[in-house]
Amino acid sequence: STQIQLIARPVGTPTPDDFRVVTEELPALADGEVRVGNEFISVDPYMRGRMNDTPSYIPPFRLGAVMTGGAVGRVIESAADSLPVGTPVLSFLGWRDIAQGPADQFTPLPETDLPLSAYLGAAGMTGLTAYAGLLRIAGLRTGETVFISGAAGAVGSVAGQLARLLGASKVIGSAGSAEKVALLKDRYGFDEAFNYRDGAVVDQLRAAAADGIDVYFDNVGGEHLEAALDVLNRGGRAALCGAISAYNTEGEPTGPRNMGNIVTRTLRLEGFLVGQHSDLQPEFAQRMAAWLSDGSVVFDETVVDGIENSVQAFLGMMKGANTGKMVVRV
């Protein structure tokens, strides 16, 4: 089986030299184990943080060990009654073509019309992130205006559509290209959208939000968060999901300076981790399945072929090469 390992801790933007491809012989299955042929693996922004040797909510990747992370596939050999051959499963065993281990390391997935890759994105972790962030963290209410950065990505494209379904009256998004801005309006139903590379975020946001914003779903941090703090209405909330603009930055990232607005406009900023909201998973799974099947939510994926190209997929995603969820087809 083939796997991708981290072999050096990147400083700034990672390079292919920080990784290696390793092929190994797998042992025979022990009792209670299964062997899974991965079909898609996930590359995610949080993985950049795990490449650093710094304490965080999740331990650093070990050097010389597989890049762990979400993957979906089917059982191809089984020594566990609970997971017969053919069962679609989700695991966290990462960037490898074959995953093998005790059956409890694999979560069975429903057989639906969705491609398995959807369980890494809209119907999976990134979809739940959008749901939890809007509903529980931001406390989105009917009739509010929502601004979402990173809006053409995996979390953002779903967040835009969920905001509408959960009652927002106006949804604004930002992304890094004209093509993505067009998609936000034409495909994901954003009312207003802008390319953050076209000018100061605060000016473009003000122009898009004549009546201010009530909720900010932050995927980007930095200048975007600073702009949102300027434009949030009294009582506004920001769900701090991520700050990808700083992940590859060496030294201190730029950040919001106008913190006074938090006081004078009685704003609430709250960071969150999707893993702490897994109690929402059952209701999310049920509602999302309905929204996906009746077309209320659409999703896109950017697919890179070949497990050996996982690093390029990851590096591309960090630079905006993806629309919707970036996945690797094994």
Ligand code: NDP
């Ligand atoms: P995306 O699919 O959104 O991919 C990352 C995107 O980030 C790129 O496509 C790119 O789009 C954008 N980007 C890269 N650099 C910058 C920059 N300097 N300024 C603005 N945008 C930039 O990834 P995800 O949807 O998986 O993740 C989105 C965010 O959500 C990340 O911050 C991630 O860490 C966070 N997250 C947090 C979770 C949690 O539990 N809190 C769970 C999952 C994700 P563009 O072309 O528009 O620049």
